[in-house]
Amino acid sequence: MEKSITKKQVRIYGAGGHSQVIIEVLEANGFDIIETFDDKPKTAHYASKNVVIGARKDVKNFPHDGAPVIIAVGVNSERAEIAGFLKCNYEKAIHHSAIISDASSVGEGTVIFAGAIIQPNTTIGKHVIINTGASVDHDNKIGDFAHISPKVALCGHVEVGEGSHIGVGAVVIPKVKIGKWCIIGAGTIVLKDIPDYSVVVGNPGKIIKNIKPN
Numbered sequence: 001m002e003k004s005i006t007k008k009q010v011r012i013y014g015a016g017g018h019s020q021v022i023i024e025v026l027e028a029n030g031f032d033i034i035e036t037f038d039d040k041p042k043t044a045h046y047a048s049k050n051v052v053i054g055a056r057k058d059v060k061n062f063p064h065d066g067a068p069v070i071i072a073v074g075v076n077s078e079r080a081e082i083a084g085f086l087k088c089n090y091e092k093a094i095h096h097s098a099i100i101s102d103a104s105s106v107g108e109g110t111v112i113f114a115g116a117i118i119q120p121n122t123t124i125g126k127h128v129i130i131n132t133g134a135s136v137d138h139d140n141k142i143g144d145f146a147h148i149s150p151k152v153a154l155c156g157h158v159e160v161g162e163g164s165h166i167g168v169g170a171v172v173i174p175k176v177k178i179g180k181w182c183i184i185g186a187g188t189i190v191l192k193d194i195p196d197y198s199v200v201v202g203n204p205g206k207i208i209k210n211i212k213p214n
């Protein structure tokens, strides 16, 4: 029988290390984690509790109704794939120490970790990760399924396309547009617009490969 639903219940899809951080944020915000799903429960993080098989095996019988879900999977393409087959409502997980401008917007399923800052007129898409201590300044546009890693600094008017991963400690100067499904390496300094599917590393950032799927 379906458990009774209250406003503060949530379900987690993904039981790795990233999921641990999300659970801590949600519990501090007063949520009760009623179920944790993973497609490979046997390889779940050692600290995960009561993990059951995810929807990939039997999507029809997955409990799509009821408490909202957070897709707690760190790989951007996997998060996008899961969002494609789950027909759920989604929750957000926002750490109490994050500073988020009232003049910004944050999409469903997005997680924002400790110490992150989101400045005015910035839009954050769906199922995005704004990781620990990341700084996303004014007038940014962050696409769905992007990941802004710990200690990244995005200056004003920066755009990050769908599914792109900005690596830990990277810096992006004002008005730069990063395309979709790019990877910006750890510590990279991005000075120019970056086309879709590029991998960029170094200071100044240079494209080292293209990862467009065949």
Ligand SMILES: CC(=O)SCCNC(=O)CCNC(=O)[C@H](O)C(C)(C)COP(=O)(O)OP(=O)(O)OC[C@H]1O[C@@H](n2cnc3c(N)ncnc32)[C@H](O)[C@@H]1OP(=O)(O)O
Binding pocket: 131, 149, 150, 166, 167, 168, 183, 184, 185, 186, 187, 188, 199, 200, 201, 202, 208
């Ligand atoms: C809480 C969390 O943990 S959030 C997780 C955040 N994760 C990250 O920030 C990881 C970011 N990932 C990286 O920086 C990776 O190095 C990547 C994705 C850019 C490249 O990885 P790969 O595609 O495996 O490339 P590979 O390791 O083969 O390196 C290719 C070349 O680029 C260089 N390179 C790789 N990464 C970087 C970097 N960040 N800065 C400068 N040079 C780099 C390598 O030295 C190598 O150079 P060479 O050909 O002269 O030997």
